[in-house]
Amino acid sequence: MSGFAMPPTVRVSLAAATALAATLAGFGTASAAPTAARSAPSYVALGDSYSANVFVRPWDPSDGCGRSYDNYPHQVAAELGLGLHDVTCGAAEVRDGILAPQPSSKILGPPSTPPPGGWPERPAQIDSVHHGADYVSVGIGGNSLGFGQIVTQCLERGLKTLGFGTPCTKYYTEGDGRVWLDGKFAQLDQEFGEMMNQLKDRAPNARVAVVGYPAIVPTGDGCSWGDFRQLGTVAKGDFPWLDSLERKLNDLIRYQAEAHGATYVDVYSSSVTHGVCADADQKWMYGVKDDLTGPGDQTDPPVGLCKDIPGTGESCTFVHPNVYGAENEARQVVAAFLRPE
Numbered sequence: 001m002s003g004f005a006m007p008p009t010v011r012v013s014l015a016a017a018t019a020l021a022a023t024l025a026g027f028g029t030a031s032a033a034p035t036a037a038r039s040a041p042s043y044v045a046l047g048d049s050y051s052a053n054v055f056v057r058p059w060d061p062s063d064g065c066g067r068s069y070d071n072y073p074h075q076v077a078a079e080l081g082l083g084l085h086d087v088t089c090g091a092a093e094v095r096d097g098i099l100a101p102q103p104s105s106k107i108l109g110p111p112s113t114p115p116p117g118g119w120p121e122r123p124a125q126i127d128s129v130h131h132g133a134d135y136v137s138v139g140i141g142g143n144s145l146g147f148g149q150i151v152t153q154c155l156e157r158g159l160k161t162l163g164f165g166t167p168c169t170k171y172y173t174e175g176d177g178r179v180w181l182d183g184k185f186a187q188l189d190q191e192f193g194e195m196m197n198q199l200k201d202r203a204p205n206a207r208v209a210v211v212g213y214p215a216i217v218p219t220g221d222g223c224s225w226g227d228f229r230q231l232g233t234v235a236k237g238d239f240p241w242l243d244s245l246e247r248k249l250n251d252l253i254r255y256q257a258e259a260h261g262a263t264y265v266d267v268y269s270s271s272v273t274h275g276v277c278a279d280a281d282q283k284w285m286y287g288v289k290d291d292l293t294g295p296g297d298q299t300d301p302p303v304g305l306c307k308d309i310p311g312t313g314e315s316c317t318f319v320h321p322n323v324y325g326a327e328n329e330a331r332q333v334v335a336a337f338l339r340p341e
Helices: 008-025 030-037 072-080 147-160 167-173 175-202 236-259 304-308 323-338
Strands: 042-047 083-086 135-139 207-211 263-265
Touching: 042 072, 072 083, 072 135, 072 323, 135 175, 135 323, 147 167, 147 236, 167 175, 167 236, 175 207, 175 236, 207 236, 207 323, 236 263, 263 323
Parallel strands: 042 083, 042 135, 135 207, 207 263
Antiparallel strands: none
């Protein structure tokens, strides 16, 4: 871990452990010292499906969160030698997920087919953040904004126009759609600030990395209307607005991170040429219905409305980072944690 920037509290505790080891050595009990010296800095990972890296194999099938064992928190912990407590969960919101429990109705898998009675409610992720935490990462906000609902609207409206025009842009920049979206941004801003305050109170000495969202469709290059391994029936004319929406969301996240003394992790800039319409060997994003990536043979057969989506993709991946996207997120978070404060 050469060059690894430990927080002051960790450096103090390691120094104390070293001094104690020297003292104990004089009494013939030095065997206790290496245990303290090997204690890994604590890392708590919070977030939604982009942090859980849902649909990146292999994933934990036990609780409906779809948490990949190779998500970026696991990669960061392995790279930096951190003791990881990963409570990320697909479909989590700032309120219903981070600040408060995530109800069963908002736990969507994979596996997309829940057990009888549904998935158990998940405890508030923030309860896992403790005073001794050295590192915290959080990637959240898209579900609170209603991004899935927005993409669904764009799919439906683009289908009605057969891909012509800008039907989704028009809806969300005029009338009821604009009022709804403005309200969502205002609510997210308030909730994000509350979350950041609580993180500071719970882990005052932690290095906090607030992770933004990667580029999905920065341009229309390579996109084909009706291809559900890309953006399906979203009209190409709506791509610029979708991209501007994501950049506006990232701007909000950046502002809140910096206003609360945290590190903003930009994963958008590094991914602009690797969006959902990139060539297969350059693509870091799943489309609406796509083939899975990552080792192993786990799959998530289409269920419910997903069965009605055309295309031959094996699962309803619904626009998430694939294994290469998860690797990029990990690179950016590692760089952020190693950056001098």
